[in-house]
Amino acid sequence: xxxxxxxxxxxxxxxxxxxxxxxxxxxxPQHPSAHGQLRxxxxxxxxxxxxxxxxxxxxxxxxxxxxxxxxxxxFLPTTDRxxxxxxxxxNYAYALAVEKLxxxxxxxxxxxxxxxxxxxxxxxxxxxxxxxxxxxxxxMSVFLYAxxxxxxxxxxxxxxxxxxxxxxxxRIGGVPLDLPAGWLENLAAFCDKVDFExxxxxxxxxxxxxxxxxxxxxxxxxxAEDALSWGCTGVMLRGSGVKWDIRKEEPYELYPELDFDxxxxxxxxxxxxxxxxxxxxxxxxxxxRQLIPMYKxxxxxxxxxxxxxxxxxxxxxMTQNYALMQHFVLVTQGMRPPKGxxxxxxxxxxxxxxxxxxxxxxxxxxxxxCRAPSFFHTGLLQELLVGTYIADVVTIIGTTNIVFGxxxx
Amino acid sequence: xxxxxxxDNVQGKSYYTDRFWVAPxxxxxxxxxxxxxxxxxxxxxxxxxxxxxxxxxxxxxxPEDNFKVMQTLKEECGYTQCSxxxxxxxxxxxxxxxLFWQLLNVTEAKRVRVVCRLANGAAIESxxxxxxxxxxxxxxxxxxxxxxxxxxxxLKRILMPDDWEGHPLLKTYPLEGxxxxxxxxxxxxxxxxxxxxxxxxxxxxxxxxVEDTKRFSRVGYEVPFGAEYNGEEEQEIEYSETLLVNxxxxxxxxxxxxx
Numbered sequence: 061x062x063x064x065x066x067x068x069x070x071x072x073x074x075x076x077x078x079x080x081x082x083x084x085x086x087x088x089p090q091h092p093s094a095h096g097q098l099r100x101x102x103x104x105x106x107x108x109x110x111x112x113x114x115x116x117x118x119x120x121x122x123x124x125x126x127x128x129x130x131x132x133x134x135f136l137p138t139t140d141r142x143x144x145x146x147x148x149x150x151n152y153a154y155a156l157a158v159e160k161l162x163x164x165x166x167x168x169x170x171x172x173x174x175x176x177x178x179x180x181x182x183x184x185x186x187x188x189x190x191x192x193x194x195x196x197x198x199x200m201s202v203f204l205y206a207x208x209x210x211x212x213x214x215x216x217x218x219x220x221x222x223x224x225x226x227x228x229x230x231r232i233g234g235v236p237l238d239l240p241a242g243w244l245e246n247l248a249a250f251c252d253k254v255d256f257e258x259x260x261x262x263x264x265x266x267x268x269x270x271x272x273x274x275x276x277x278x279x280x281x282x283x284a285e286d287a288l289s290w291g292c293t294g295v296m297l298r299g300s301g302v303k304w305d306i307r308k309e310e311p312y313e314l315y316p317e318l319d320f321d322x323x324x325x326x327x328x329x330x331x332x333x334x335x336x337x338x339x340x341x342x343x344x345x346x347x348x349r350q351l352i353p354m355y356k357x358x359x360x361x362x363x364x365x366x367x368x369x370x371x372x373x374x375x376x377x378m379t380q381n382y383a384l385m386q387h388f389v390l391v392t393q394g395m396r397p398p399k400g401x402x403x404x405x406x407x408x409x410x411x412x413x414x415x416x417x418x419x420x421x422x423x424x425x426x427x428x429x430c431r432a433p434s435f436f437h438t439g440l441l442q443e444l445l446v447g448t449y450i451a452d453v454v455t456i457i458g459t460t461n462i463v464f465g466x467x468x469x
Numbered sequence: 470x471x472x473x474x475x476x477d478n479v480q481g482k483s484y485y486t487d488r489f490w491v492a493p494x495x496x497x498x499x500x501x502x503x504x505x506x507x508x509x510x511x512x513x514x515x516x517x518x519x520x521x522x523x524x525x526x527x528x529x530x531x532p533e534d535n536f537k538v539m540q541t542l543k544e545e546c547g548y549t550q551c552s553x554x555x556x557x558x559x560x561x562x563x564x565x566x567x568l569f570w571q572l573l574n575v576t577e578a579k580r581v582r583v584v585c586r587l588a589n590g591a592a593i594e595s596x597x598x599x600x601x602x603x604x605x606x607x608x609x610x611x612x613x614x615x616x617x618x619x620x621x622x623x624l625k626r627i628l629m630p631d632d633w634e635g636h637p638l639l640k641t642y643p644l645e646g647x648x649x650x651x652x653x654x655x656x657x658x659x660x661x662x663x664x665x666x667x668x669x670x671x672x673x674x675x676x677x678x679v680e681d682t683k684r685f686s687r688v689g690y691e692v693p694f695g696a697e698y699n700g701e702e703e704q705e706i707e708y709s710e711t712l713l714v715n716x717x718x719x720x721x722x723x724x725x726x727x728x
Contacts, residue, residue, distance in 0.1 A: 117628035122644075124613075125637055129481035129644045160523055161495065288549045288575065291602025302575060309578040393483055400495025402523050403571055403582060405552070416571065418557050421492020424481045431553040431571070439605035468628060 082110055089118050093196045093454040096464030100441065100457075104450060112445035114438050119468035127428035131394025132158050132232060135425075140226035142413075142430060142466040145188050146181035148217075149408040150466075151230040156312060157404040157415035158232045161397045164366045169358035170234035175314045176247070176351045177220070177229055179344040183254060184213045185409035186337045186344075190262055193334070193458040197275045205261050212250050219243055232395075233370040234363035244352050251345040258341050266334070276331040280444055280456040283328060290443070291436035294411025295340070296460065299333035301326035306407040314354070318347050330459040369395040394423030403431075410434055410461055432466035477561035478640040497522050504577055511545045512538055525580045532568070532585045536594045539570065539583065543599050548572040548581060551600035554607065556587075556614045558640045564589045566616060570596070592617040613638035645672040 087100035097118030103111035123142065127135050139154045140147040152174060159165065166174065191206035214224045219240055221229040229235065266272045282292070287300040297304050305322040307315040323339040325332030363370055371390050372383035399421045405414040411433025418427040437460040444456055497520040500506050505526040509519045515538050518529040530538050542548040553571040560566070563586070570583040587593055595618045597603045607618045608627040615636040618624055626633060634649045635642055651669035659667060683695050 117626075117630070120628040122637060125642075125644060131481075163495075285549075286601070289601045291550060291552060291600070291606075293552075304575045309575075393485060396483075396490075396492060398493040398495050400522060401569075401582075402495070403525060403553070403580070405580075412552060414552065414571075416553060416555070416569070423483045427557040429553065429555045435605060435609075436602050439602065442604075443601070 081105055087453065093457060095192070095457060095462055097468070098438070098457065098462070098464065100445075100453070102445070102450070102453070107449045107451070109445050109448050109450065109453065112442050114441045116435075116438060116464070116467050119464045121469065123469045124428055124430060127425050129424065131423045132397070132425065133390075133394065135428075136230075136232065137226070137228045139430075140228055142432065142469065143185075143408060143410060143434070143463045144225060144465045145463055146185040146409045147223075147225065147227040148177045148181045148229045149185075149406065149413060151228055152178055153404070153406040153408065153413045154415050155230045155232045156406060157402055157417050158397065159364075160404050161400060161402045161417055161419055162232075162366065162369050162395075163398075164233055164364045164369065166234045166364050167359065167361040169238070169355070169360060170362050170364075171314050172351055172355045172358055173235045173239060173362075174230055175318070176348060176355075177217075177227075177235075178313070179347045179351075180213055180216060180247075181227075182344045182409045183341055184210055184217075186341050187213070187254075189337055189409075189461050190266075190334075193455075193461075194266065194272075196454045196458040197272065199266065199269070199272060202262060202265055205257065205265075209254055209257050212253060216243070216246060216250060219246070231363065233366060234361075236362070238360065238362060239355070244355060247348060248352055251348050254341060254345050258338055263338055267338075273331065275452075275455055276329065276334060276459075277327075278329050278331075279448070279452045280330045280333075280459050281328050282440070282444060286443070290440040292411070292440060293433050293436070294407065294409070295333050295336050296411060296433075296437055296440075298322065298324045299336055300328045306405050306412060310405065312404075312406060314351070317354075318350050320347050330455055333459050369397070396421055396423050405431070408433065410463065410466070411437070413466075430466070430469055432469065434460075434462040434464070434467045435469075437462050438467050475561070476641070479643045480640055481644075495522060497527075500526065502526075502579075504579055505581075508542070508546045508581060511541055515541075525582055527582045527584055530583060530585045532587045532591065532593055535568075535570075535583070535585060536596060536599070539572075539596045539599050542572055542581065542583070546581075547574045547576055549575060551596065551602050551606070552580075554596075554603060555610050556616055558614065558638065559586075560589055561640055566614060568593060568610075568616070587616065592619050594619050595621040597621060612636070615639070 083104045085102050085104060087102055089097045089099040099115040099118065101113040101115060102109050121141070123138055126138055130138070136151060136154060139150040142150045187206045187210040191203045191210070194200070194202035194206070217227055217229070218224050220243060221227050221237065282296070282300055284300040284302050287297050287302065292300070293304070301324055303322055303324045308322055320343045323336050323343070325336055363373065367386055369390075371377065371387040372380070376383040377387045397419045399419055401416070401418045403414055403416045405412050412431065413433060414431035416429040416431065417425050420426040440460065441457070445453060448456065500509055500519055500521055502521070505521065508526060509516060509528070512528060515530055515534045516528040517531065520527055528538065550573040551570055552573050554569065557567040557569070566587045566589070568585050568587055572581045572583065574580070593616060595603065595607055597607065604622065605627065607621055608624060610616050611618055611624055612626045612629055613636055625631070629637065633653070635647055651672055652664065654670055655664060655667050
């Protein structure tokens with residue numbers, strides 16, 4: 061820590077008292093390209109980074125501590141605040157972990173809705189990535205176009221659950237609501253729109269763009285071995301040529317029934333990862349299109365039937381005494397899962413989002429650990445940035461696609 | 470009589486539990502899967518206990534064997550990624566921590582959880598030479614629980630400030646923070662000599678002080694900013710003209726669908 065007094069004044073961003081030729085600068089936490097509250101201490105020699113030290117914790121809210129002081133259902137809206145770009149994927153990862161612990165499965169219609177929401181959130185998150193990454197690198201117009209399409213997706217989320225950012229659209233054991241009238245038609249229109257825009261706007265603007273290629277090609281190169289060792293998942297791992305997607309390898313929800321491809325790139329650099337994000341958006345719309353006819357074949361049940369853990373539907377609570385009693389106990393005391401521990405990984409837009417839950421049979425989790433992909437991608441920066449030039453630092457932070465809600469938790 | 474509150478675990482607790490309630494346990498099954506059987510064989514006698522819980526192999530080891538076991542798993546069984554590692558606080562019950570490492574094999578799509586019990590105050594060997602992801606994960610474990618890690622390249626607090634006292638995820642640490650936490654920002658921003666004037670920080674976000682006229686406005690009982698609270702006479706509410714917007718249907722247009 062810097063201790064400032066009259067003899068050694070405090071310079072917020074610079075440290076001059078060094079014997080060698082290097083300069084230490086603070087990148088962030090207010091830097092617009094720091095994607096939130098990343099403070100990166102860089103030791104520079106000229107323009108080259110000699111040492112990088114990511115300092116995190118500026119958004120630490122103690123979410124794991126809060127989980128130990130909340131019942132399982134109470135905690136669900138808090139998971140929105142992890143990766144706030146794609147909240148439903150956090151809600152879902154948490155709900156799935158608790159469901160695995162309870163040994164229950166959501167009904168078919170809830171599964172269709174959940175899978176649709178997950179893929180919609182993936183598109184939202186990837187659009188956000190393209191927008192901010194292009195903005196960081198200097199292609200400002202892409203930002204405006206990508207946010208236009210993201211607005212359509214957020215409207216769809218708003219139509220479904222009423223919220224645009226903190227959705228809480230998934231419950232333990234199912235979903236709270238059925239799809240509103242006309243939602244699937246809007247979704248189909250949105251898929252067409254995204255496919256069109258990906259091909260004719262973003263890729264047309266960026267993929268063969270000379271400046272974009274110069275800024276991204278061979279920047280942030282990470283080998284497959286390093287990527288695995290540093291705990292990289294998601295696009296960061298697939299961008300290094302490892303074909304690993306939890307939706308395919310350890311399938312959950314409706315993914316085993318759906319037809320989609322896992323794009324990989326062996327370029328290992330930022331440009332390869334950018335291409336993967338584009339391709340994944342196409343795959344997501346492909347999944348969404350397959351889900352539309354699936355919805356019509358399902359029964360209207362939305363929540364799993366497990367009276368010990370999950371309240372009955374509202375009409376039963378209002379008409380049947382026993383359902384009301386159980387609902388009262390579940391609301392006032394909370395559900396009590398069996399003793400045991402579970403770790404459930406899911407493929408969130410950023411990578412492997414997993415929840416480790418240790419239950420002691422109480423209504424409060426004894427320990428909840430959120431395995432956030434961005435946390436490990438931030439750790440990687442201390443090796444990835446060394447030897448690069450300061451102009452590439454912003455590109456590399458952008459390409460890791462970190463969100464500080466889940467880094468600091 | 471005042472209700473008894475245990476000091477060694479101050480986390481949320483159920484207000485009522487049936488006296489005859491016995492929590493069931495998630496079933497633990499024998500290792501049957503061929504790949505998991507090979508893993509158990511490779512680890513050998515280092516695994517005190519091995520079972521499958523919800524589809525994942527759990528290996529219970531001694532804390533001093535952690536590096537050796539992890540090396541075997543990485544080099545012989547293909548567990549090339551350490552997804553997560555952390556600890557669970559069992560200090561109140563056993564004066565021990567339970568540490569876990571969540572390992573992933575990407576070619577076989579299998580996961581193994583290595584578990585060990587570490588006595589309070591003991592240190593664990595770093596697995597950073599094997600898995601670089603442990604660099605941040607071990608720092609977080611140290612920050613949250615105060616568990617020391619031997620041979621870690623840079624063991625330092627990661628989420629909490631460097632000069633913080635206490636380890637927040639311990640069961641003895643209250644949710645709102647302890648005595649130190651309530652003075653931390655007062656000391657930082659104003660200095661220790663202002664403690665009497667400012668008072669401890671309110672760390673309970675749900676706390677409402679009805680006498681506070683600086684942060685709350687009571688509709689009908691309004692007083693000027695910072696003035697003394699007079700809840701006696703009800704006052705007339707005055708709305709500014711400019712805030713009342715007259716929405717007439719003619720000037721606005723409702724779209725049937727998004728353009």
